[in-house]
Amino acid sequence: MVAMDGATxxxxxxxxxxxLFYGRGVQSVGMDEVRxxxxxxxxxxxxxxxxxELLVDAYLERRDLRWRGRxxxxxARREEPRERILAVFDWLAQWFAEPDFRGCAWVNAYGELGAxxxxxxxxxxxxxRAFREYxxxxxxxxxxxxxxxxxxxxxxEGAMVTAGIDGAAAPAAEAREAARLLLG
Amino acid sequence: MVAMDGATxxxxxxxxxxxLFYGRGVQSVGMDEVRxxxxxxxxxxxxxxxxxELLVDAYLERRDLRWRGRxxxxxARREEPRERILAVFDWLAQWFAEPDFRGCAWVNAYGELGAxxxxxxxxxxxxxRAFREYxxxxxxxxxxxxxxxxxxxxxxEGAMVTAGIDGAAAPAAEAREAARLLLG
DNA sequence: CAACGTAGAGAACGGGCGTTCTCCCCGTCA
DNA sequence: TGACGGGGAGAACGCCCGTTCTCTACGTTG
Numbered sequence: 001m002v003a004m005d006g007a008t009x010x011x012x013x014x015x016x017x018x019x020l021f022y023g024r025g026v027q028s029v030g031m032d033e034v035r036x037x038x039x040x041x042x043x044x045x046x047x048x049x050x051x052x053e054l055l056v057d058a059y060l061e062r063r064d065l066r067w068r069g070r071x072x073x074x075x076a077r078r079e080e081p082r083e084r085i086l087a088v089f090d091w092l093a094q095w096f097a098e099p100d101f102r103g104c105a106w107v108n109a110y111g112e113l114g115a116x117x118x119x120x121x122x123x124x125x126x127x128x129r130a131f132r133e134y135x136x137x138x139x140x141x142x143x144x145x146x147x148x149x150x151x152x153x154x155x156x157e158g159a160m161v162t163a164g165i166d167g168a169a170a171p172a173a174e175a176r177e178a179a180r181l182l183l184g
Numbered sequence: 185m186v187a188m189d190g191a192t193x194x195x196x197x198x199x200x201x202x203x204l205f206y207g208r209g210v211q212s213v214g215m216d217e218v219r220x221x222x223x224x225x226x227x228x229x230x231x232x233x234x235x236x237e238l239l240v241d242a243y244l245e246r247r248d249l250r251w252r253g254r255x256x257x258x259x260a261r262r263e264e265p266r267e268r269i270l271a272v273f274d275w276l277a278q279w280f281a282e283p284d285f286r287g288c289a290w291v292n293a294y295g296e297l298g299a300x301x302x303x304x305x306x307x308x309x310x311x312x313r314a315f316r317e318y319x320x321x322x323x324x325x326x327x328x329x330x331x332x333x334x335x336x337x338x339x340x341e342g343a344m345v346t347a348g349i350d351g352a353a354a355p356a357a358e359a360r361e362a363a364r365l366l367l368g
Numbered sequence: 369c370a371a372c373g374t375a376g377a378g379a380a381c382g383g384g385c386g387t388t389c390t391c392c393c394c395g396t397c398a
Numbered sequence: 399t400g401a402c403g404g405g406g407a408g409a410a411c412g413c414c415c416g417t418t419c420t421c422t423a424c425g426t427t428g
Contacts, residue, residue: 025299027211030385032408041406042387052386102299110349111295115209115286121349128349151362154342154355155335161345162338165294165305165312171338178335181366214415225376226417236416 010048012038017059022105026056026112056109057119063105064127068134081142082183085152088135089176092159096169103164104157131156144183152179194232196222201243206289210240210296240293241303247289248311252318265326266367269336272319273360276343280353287348288341315340328367336363 016038020029031052035042049055074091078084095101102108106124113120135156136149155178159171200222204213215236219226233239258275262268279285286292290308297304319340320333339362343355 023299025296027296028300031387032385042408043389043405046387050387103295107291107345107349108295108298111287111292112209112211114292114349115207116212124349128346147361150355150358151339151365154346154359154362155338156342157345158338158340158342161291161341162312165291165298165308171334174334175338177331178338178362178366181335182362215417216415226378227375227419230417234417 006048009038009040009044013040013045013048013055014059014062016040017055018063021056021059022063022102022108023100026109031055053117053119056113056117057123060106060109060120060123060127064123064130067105067127068130072134075138081138082144085135085138085142085183086176086179088138088152088156089159089172089179092156092163092175093169093172096159096163096172101163101167104160107157107161107164128157142183148182151182155179190232193222193224193228197224197229197232197239198243198246200224201239202247205240205243206247206286206292207284210293215239237301237303240297240301241307244290244293244304244307244311248307248314251289252314256318259322265322266328269319269322269326269367270360270363272322272336272340273343273356273363276340276347276359277353277356280343280347280356285347285351288344291341291345291348312341326367332366335366339363 013034017029017034020033020037031042031045034040034055035045038045040048045055049058071088071091074094075084075087078087106127109120110124114124115121132149132153135152136146139146139149139152155175159175162171163169197218200218201213204217204221215226215229218224218239219229222229224232229239233242255272255275258278259268259271262271290311293304294308298308299305316333316337319336320330323330323333323336339359343359346355347353
């Protein structure tokens with residue numbers, strides 16, 4: 001294995017961890033498998049992430065930044081404030097249709113580890129809080145009542161969890177249509 | 185330990201499994217802990233459920249019957265068809281407020297085992313399918329368009345997952361209000 | 369009373385996995 | 399050139415856990 005600086009090793013470790021953890025669940029993937037998939041030795045892995053829990057935490061954190069970044073980028077392409085809200089559901093539809101879509105990474109992680117890892121539980125809550133706040137900002141920008149944020153958030157959450165379980169993209173369209181009705 | 189007939193042992197095993205699996209997650213509870221909490225010996229446990237996966241499956245199946253039974257019983261107390269639909273969200277609010285509420289057992293189980301156990305994944309899908317069909321029947325009885333079923337289902341799912349993660353009952357009220365608006 | 373079978377308690381087995389340790393290679397610098 | 403230090407490969411260590419096995423006690427039946 002060629003030399004690799006710390007930042008590169010960290011990214012490769014997180015790339016492998018994300019693919020494996022998201023695809024098969026955290027508990028069914030061992031650290032040795034992360035090593036094999038990333039090319040980062042166990043020694044280095046443990047220097048970068050002193051325990052598996054911290055690798056999981058870092059995976060969720062990096063994915064959160066990317067997930068919200070992509071969503072915001074997609075939404076920002078629309079001009080009209082109401083269209084922006086609906087664009088959230090268009091983006092979900094696109095995400096659900098990706099071949100390796102397996103539901104919401106944070107909901108899955110919460111189901112697996114929420115009861116045993118306070119660190120992971122808090123990371124999940126922070127992600128959901130940030131997503132809700134983002135929706136709230138879109139609602140405010142459209143001059144709509146703040147009370148709409150909750151329902152829109154619940155529709156999006158329901159769509160994510162349902163799409164994840166059924167492996168279908170249809171819930172995004174259902175949620176979008178319901179959102180359109182709620183926007184009046 | 186006094187003698188115990190098969191049916192009783194089965195119920196006690198499932199009682200213990202349900203409390204432990206739902207409260208702490210399936211993977212963090214060992215079979216020996218189920219034995220200790222139920223008073224059913226390991227030998228008997230494995231006669232009744234030849235593998236842990238089958239115990240998990242039976243736990244989800246029994247809980248599904250009870251969960252839907254209680255919901256239907258609560259809803260049936262209302263006369264007016266539209267009120268019945270809203271009663272679903274009242275029932276959720278009540279459920280969320282229970283002290284040991286920890287989110288949707290099926291969503292949690294799917295997050296933990298959906299990727300590794302096809303049996304559990306299918307059990308979860310069956311439960312969600314049954315819940316959606318139940319909502320569909322309520323919508324039909326109210327003479328409302330079937331297209332409302334999806335959004336109502338997504339609101340309920342979103343409320344369950346959000347209440348589970350945040351440990352708050354508020355999502356039920358938000359979902360109820362959104363449902364009221366959708367019913368027109 | 370004696371032989372038998374069932375069931376419980378808990379040890380044992382096998383495998384997996386998080387984490388650490390050992391050993392060796394190789395690049396660096398005096 | 400030779401000592402040194404960081405890093406990789408992978409063995410080793412402990413522990414946990416699903417599953418099976420052994421041993422013992424006791425109730426039943428002839």
